Amino acid sequence: MTPNFFQKIILVLSVAVFMQISACYGQNAVIPGAWRTENYFPFLRQHLSIGVVANASSTIGQKHLVDSLLSAGIKVKKIFAPEHGFRGEAEAGEFIQNKIDEKTRLPIISLYGFQKKPSSMQMSGLDVMVFDIQDVGVRFFTYISTLYYIMEACAEEAIPLLVLDRPNPNGDYIDGPMLDLSFRSFVGIVSIPIVYGMTIGELARMINEEGWLKNGMRCELTVIPLDGYTHATPVILDHNPSPNLPNIQSIRLYPSLCLFEATDISVGRGTDFPFQVIGFPDLKFGSFIFVPHSIPGKSLHPLHEGDTCYGIDLRWDTLHTRFTLKFVLDYYHLSNWGEKFFKNSKFFDKLAGTSLLRSQILDGLNEDQIRESWQPQLQEFMLKRKPYLLYP
Helix, strand or coil: CCHHHHHHHHHHHHHHHHHHHHHHHCCCCCECHHHCHHHCHHHHHCCCCEEEEECCCCEECCEEHHHHHHHCCCCEEEEEECCCCCCCCCCCCCCCCCEECCCCCCEEEECCCCCCCCCHHHHCCCCEEEEECCCCCECCCCHHHHHHHHHHHHHHHCCCEEEECCCCCCCCCCEEEECCHHHCECCECCCCEEECCCCHHHHHHHHHHCCCCHHHCCCCEEEECCECCCCCCCCCCCCCCECCECCHHHHHHHHHHHHHHHCCCECCCCCCCCCCEEEECCHHHCCEEECCCCECCCECCCCCCCCCEEEEECCCCCCCCCCCCHHHHHHHHHHCCHHHHCCCHHHHHHHHCCCHHHHHHHCCCCHHHHHHHHHHHHHHHHHHHHHHCCCC
8 A cells, every 4th residue: 555545544534533523513623632633643654563542532533543543554552541441431440450342352451450550561562652531630530640650651661652632621720739749649640739720731741841750751752732722712522531520510520529539428429410419418418419329330339329418419500610629618517527527538638639738627727718828839830831831
């Protein structure tokens, strides 16, 4: 087959992708990096063994990235899967094993099971690694930790990394406490705020150039940027980033509500509206009623399964779609549980990225007082991230 033949394939795919975008979103669409096939298909064709880090959100149009690459003759040899699995079939926190993808017959290496980082043996023989996952711009969403370990593995094995950028649905602001590295974990891998206002491609650039990888290493990084995106652009996602973030409302509430995961308060897992409600089996917590149940692929044995919970319905709340401590503070005072409100205090501190937030709540500080303590570090972070931004 001649180069002209491959160029025609790329052109046809690019036109088909653009038509799908236009049909879905109109002429002012944000075009993900993965959909801009003309910018990276020719590069991948030059290599014989490609590794891909992907999940259900990794698509070109309505077709999975891996399926699209294989259809275009690109030699994908291994798939690496983060939390929720390769095709998005696993619930949050579910242990994922290595297996074979039924559709492509390619090996899937789990990065959310026995290991979070590919081994040298698993990286062996790869010429290029491709990373394409829809992020939500929140520090404790684990895909950026997977990105970190992929970057580290690529640096160690001298394998180029191609990050296909995607829009950040929480990319229009920065907020929350910075991660104190003494609380570093898989739900907080680098020293950034809870909401950091960067796409996954921009964050990859920052991690690389700031020397945040082990021993200050750097990987050979290329980011395929978005087209038509700014940090003020309203984001419409064509695929959910995870089973329990089913819509933009849940994604916008997620930074505020995820802190409840370290308490005994339900965030709606096991309902049709996860991360859009909060409640507890006690009438004093609100008038909205919901009953969590096991939902295969989303939430097995959720908190307060089968119990009637009383709380607040936030599905139409337009006032609190940026990070806020209001709900945690309100429920802390309403519960009257004191320190016992933080059912898993170590996990709360990991989510917050610091033990100071929990101490401030216990000491009776209000939200304004707590926010004031974040400001010097947030201002410093805003200046530090500036050189790595790709979009206005």
